[in-house]
Amino acid sequence: MTDSTPIIGRFAPSPSGDLHFGSLMAALGSYLDARSQHGLWRVRIEDIDPPREIAGASHRILQQLERYGLEWDGQVVWQSQHHSRYREVLEWLITHRRSYYCTCTRKSIQQSGGYYLGTCRNAHRSAEGAALRLYQQSPVTHFNDLLRGTVNCHPPLAQEDFIIHRRDGLFAYNLAVTVDDHDQGVTQVVRGADLIEPTVRQIALYQQLGWTAPDYLHLPLALNQEGSKLSKQNHAPPLPSEEPQRMLILALAALGQNVNDEWRDLSVEQLIHQAIKQWQRVKIPINSTFITTDVLSTF
Structure with missing residues (x-):
């Protein structure tokens, strides 16, 4: 992207379950990277695989994003409307x-x-x-x-x-992800490192269609104590609805950000504002962030 191109980031969860801590890391990293560059941040629900979808998950995902202070720009986009x-x-x-x-x-x-x-x-x-x-x-x-x-x-x-x-x-x-990212004008895709492999396929499709590909940034993954990625498939616990500051601070630390005990006294809005001001891209090994269910429940 050129310096004059406005930054447009996005978060694109699938409604196959509620957001968990790994989802929060991806959403938060994407949000902060876009906002720190005075960019826009879109939300897209990737609901093109009905057999894998959980009833009510889309609504709960949007509620979770709001509760955790991640406010999106424009209307939510639904892939099911783009057939x-x-x-x-x-x-x-x-x-x-x-x-x-x-x-x-x-x-x-x-x-x-x-x-x-x-x-x-x-x-x-x-x-x-x-x-x-x-x-x-x-x-x-x-x-x-x-x-x-x-x-x-x-x-x-x-x-x-x-x-x-x-x-x-x-x-x-x-x-679907290539077409939607292009049509939404997405300039940077910040997501988890589990999606590194599909990136070359998406860039190849961009080239076949004669479109300009966005920039890509892949964040470290949150792993359980067995070393597997936290995911809906392995029953990662959903984000708690109470005291979202705790999970936000833990996610910021997992993303390599400089947090301290004083942040615990901030409101969600204040915490997000502070995180935007201090955001830095920190290179962390892809499989180095181990988060157990005990940590998530007691932090």
Whole structure:
């Protein structure tokens, strides 16, 4: 991005459960990085996978963000309202021969080494019962991370023709997030380091569509005592509704920020204001932040 380009950040949770401490780290890091540059911060609910969604989660996520002082700009965006836009982009990729239909199963791909080898690339499959893959003509093997510098990608992953529309009729994550970030004018994507690998695929899709990719910054992950990422899938506890200052201070510390005991006496609004003023991008090893459920419940 150029110096004259306004900063637009975003937070894009999926409604597969409530926000947890790892979600807070990602949201807070994204928010502070945008606000410290006098930028805008958008919120987008990524509700394009109904089988994984939990009833009421979207509403609770927005309530949690408000309770923790993370105020967004503009209206909340819902991916479920963008199906026609995704179809428009898919049609363009099909028309310009930058995608093709594939009937290969996960089992067959695993048997061939775990990466898709372009088996259906020239097979001229029909759309019925098939997934749509991007024809990866210019693989992206590395990118510049605003925090970590040059990040290299495993070549087989970079070269893979990845799915952009699933055989079950659902739009793939990499397609939807790329289209929405572009359409929302997002200039920087600040998110957890678990999404480093998809970044090269999203940049490749930007290039195929002739769009300018945003800058990327990947934050450290919050891990449980077994060393696994805190996530909804491994039942990470939801953010508490009472005394959000405690979790905010813990998240700031996990992000490498300089906090002290005096911050405990601040209101949420005062704490966020202070955090914006003092925000610094601190390079922390991706898998170094261990947060146990005991710590989260007693801090």
